[in-house]
Amino acid sequence: MLSPAAAEGSADFRAASDLIFMMPPVESGSLNTRRWTLVAVCVTTFMLLLDITIVNVALPSIQRRLSADLTGLQWVVDAYALALAALILTAGALADRFGRRLLFMFGVVVFTSASLLCGLAWNITALDVARGLQGIGGAALFATALALIGHEYRGADRFSAIAVWGATVGAAVASGPLVGGILTDALGWRWVFFVNVPVGAFALLVARTRMTESRDVGSVRTDLAGLVTFTTALFLIVFGLLRGNAEGWASGLILSVLVAGAALLVLFVVVEARHERPMLDLSLFRRPAFVGVSVATFAIGAGMFALFPYLSIYLQDILGASPLGAGLRFLPLTAFVFVVPIASRGIVERVHPWVLASLGLLLVAIALLLMHGLTTGSRWTALLPGFVVGGIGIGLANPILAAAALRTVDPARSGMASGINNTFRLSGVSIGVAALGAVLEDRVSASLASTAHVHSRTLAAAVSSAGTRAVGGRPGLAHSAVIAFVSGLNAVLLVGCAIVFAGAVAAGVLMRGTATGPAAAADPSPAVAEESRGT
Template sequence: MRKWGPLTAVCLGTFMLLLDVTIVIVALPDMAHALGASLSELQWVIDVYALALAALLLGTGAAADLLGRRRLHVAGVALFAAASLACGLASSPEALVAARAVQGLGAAGMFATTLPLLGSVYQGKDRSVALGLWGAVSGAAAALGPVVGGLLAEGPGWRWIFFVNLPVSVAAIWLTRRTVPESRAPRGGRIDWAGTVAFAGFAGLTTYAVVRAGSAGWTSTRTLTTFALAALALLCFVLVERRAAQPLIDLSLFRTPAFVGVMAAALAYNASAFAVLPYTSVWLQTVLGMSPVHGGLAVLPLAATAFVASAVGGRLLHGVQPRLSIGGGLALIGAGTLAQGVLGAGSSWTALLPGLVLAGVGIGLVAPALAGAALSSVPAERAGMAGGAMNTFRQLGYAFGVAIFGSVLTARMQDSLTQGQAHALAGGGAGELRRAGVPEDALRGAFASGLNGAALLAGVIGLLAAVAVLILVRPRRAAEQASEVARPEAAAATR
């Protein structure tokens, strides 16, 4: 317990917070029915959690360095638990979205401290083992979300996908306080609040613009104005970070091709692998008539293959360059997602099986290697910043992916349905459309066409990211590593 207790505590929190990114997927139809939620509200139930997590991750990481990483980690778990209770008790879509945003804030406090806590406890070979297991838990959590969500939604009800977090949170807090030592950054500083606000504005406005574009139109005044405000927020973030004494992220890191490649991989990984799944779940349940459990089990091959590939690949690929593991994994994810875009009006869930298995193998290769690649793409003193940026880009990829693929889905549906029918169908309203007289073949064909379009775009994103990683992420030269070792030694000699 003394040696691996900290890893268990951190992985318990990580599993819980990443599980909640995807656990709501199979419960979306039940939520829509119980709360009267529209498609855009369902998208925000998914996106606002990932957005809050991504937008506040770097800021909470800086706060943890000042206030204490264990202290902020425990506070994050407590806030996450309180918000989970509020999610389970929500009586309207607006209340659920607001509670999910607070839940994302708590998750940011947990997630921002995971890598620094592991880095402060484990060294050498133990650190490699700890990072590998943490990566495997991260991939398995995101992939298992639909299965766990299906079991809870069909059993005690969709509200229990949030209530189940309460006992897990208690266990995580107890184990963290018992086994994880407190740690802080070696030097004092202050939190970059201006950068945090500007980055949160950019992420939120961009997602809002994409979500609204599906109904208002991509060239509407409202959509273009929101995109312009998002661009302005991004410009403010760049200006603030260039002048900040202790920025959230040193923009000079983006001059390093390896760092750019790893960030592109993180963004594309979550988008390509997971962001189509919410709409796949709606198709399985409301169009094919599967129960939440069966809908979750239909995507179980993704989770199972990811777990096996992660466990086996960690041993067989030991010593292989991260660019090959990540690039090859993204290529498999892209190919697997493309293979899911073959649906027709008469297709069943088995049409997804080959693509899910292929993508699962890719997830198992990418998840464990991504954290290590982020840490090794920058000098040692920037490792914490690189890890935080990698996790931020992952969550942004999921949030942007859900918004973009939802717009593609409804746009393709409108080839055979009206705009109102397309949005109702994508939001789980197949039953109402049937009762309104829309033919079954039209509903099946429209949803299959929409999913094919979303899968095509997701697959292309994965393949392009694989090429970018293979080109940009190169092994660091021995001379660079030697200079990093020499700098502290030279400083010591000068003193």
């Protein structure tokens, strides 16, 4: 329970926020309220998840317009994913304490305002900072999504509503590259972000006039120490990986940053073990099945999703595709990501989760091997078999891992388990983008040194982020730049394959204790309305 002082402070905060957001009285549980709540949640979920993939095909255009280096481009992806990963669990706790509708509206305002700032960015640093702000708003939206649905819906209706929300998640992931390509080609890269503004305004209007408020009157203070140590540790590790090639891996700065990040992760574990109600319940990791789910989820984020920015640069700056052309070339992959979960529903009910999860990750690893072996004469169709197999693998593994995260824990802890699953996925993307980028830049540098006898980290970073455009004024280096980038991308594909394969092994060995069949997932969120933490 809250102390009197804390309760009074919470009441004052809610009273002030009620005035700010003009919260009108709405009848809870009415059909109209339920439908509008589902619409608002699905629209915002689509928007925030779209922004994870939509920006990938716009990266080459951003690089040209803002003269960004590789590190700046990596932060466009990482600032957003890192903020989401670090704050989802804490946002769920804040929603419990101050109100889920209130935090949802806060997320809409922050996300929409940050999207406007992204579109108006005058340099890459401004864009990176605005993307971090987007991630803060996105964490509030993602953390409250299932909680708001769980508050309004019960029984079979709740399952149907969550199914609609799940389809929205799939549609957002599947359509991101294509939508990004269309907007970038037709209106310019800034509209990748401007498009969120009217969507956010609509969601805020619905939230203010149609949603009801809910909160957990028994919630306790936020785990501030856990939030600070986890966020800082992630930032330092990602920063060290992003700057390692530029500063030198043995430099005092990089070694200090990476050691400090690792030390803070250890401190985070100590803090969480002692906290009364931690943002990350470490006792869940005593269950091998939950560890397997977490490792597999991290692996698919770090090994596959983190590759998309570099594949987009390859398609546009090496092969010469337009943003729309790049988006269309991603379509075979994203289409299977969307279709496979629907088509495989009957199989899922009869086969053990660990089999499907490990099979899905194994297919993704095979897909990366199929993409490996690119040459300077390769066309985009060389990627096609890998895109198809990878899409099938992701579509098979993703929903299984999400459901297994809930099946491996008690129903009362499903909110925490779901939040941890999302945190591992997004942390994988953040760290993967940084680590794979370091591999790419290192291989590009080595290749330039051997083929063009150029020993320049600056040029290597430029080629890694802009392909042949980095040597536009030096035609003699253009072919060497292509050789170098293709060599780097092949190395990245192998590293990604190894990461995902390790995840497949972890799923196959550790997830064998996961419950099977649809019963365990028939109503996956009975505790959502009560705990609703980190969906």
